[in-house]
Amino acid sequence: MIEIEIPGRYSFALEHLLLDVNGTVAVDGVIIDGVKQRLKELSQKLNIYLITANTQNNADYLQKELSIEPHIISPGQEATQKLSMTNLLGKEKCVAIGNGANDVLMLKQSAIGICIIGKEGASAEAVQHSDIVVYDVNNALDLLLYRKRLIATLRK
Numbered sequence: 001m002i003e004i005e006i007p008g009r010y011s012f013a014l015e016h017l018l019l020d021v022n023g024t025v026a027v028d029g030v031i032i033d034g035v036k037q038r039l040k041e042l043s044q045k046l047n048i049y050l051i052t053a054n055t056q057n058n059a060d061y062l063q064k065e066l067s068i069e070p071h072i073i074s075p076g077q078e079a080t081q082k083l084s085m086t087n088l089l090g091k092e093k094c095v096a097i098g099n100g101a102n103d104v105l106m107l108k109q110s111a112i113g114i115c116i117i118g119k120e121g122a123s124a125e126a127v128q129h130s131d132i133v134v135y136d137v138n139n140a141l142d143l144l145l146y147r148k149r150l151i152a153t154l155r156k
Ligand SMILES: [Mg+2]
Pocket: 020, 021, 022, 023, 024, 098, 099, 100
């Protein structure tokens, strides 16, 4: 669990990290450098979920590299499936990271939604419905590892 108190806002007790895969932790199907080590560190405090429609057909590779079994959603209604997972886990305990239009509901409903621009860019709607926007997935994961950064950005 990661507990965060944001002055002027809320206290969070985060238990789950929901990650979009393609465009977020991987580009062209390949995991971005630096992600593996950060996820290993974060896995001591958060349950990590990789959510993918497996368009790059890389679920086995992801599992082998990250030692996390990807949660594969079916094509179509992807935003709703990602939202269902958020609600099932308890949205107030979730931090979500994503970049696409199908991440919008998950980013919006999670206690903290972090949009990354990355090499694929981000859906304008995803940007609009996130709490924080960063340019790179490692910066997003570092917000959870170095929480003073997150607090500095969100405090009012
Ligand atoms: Mg994506």
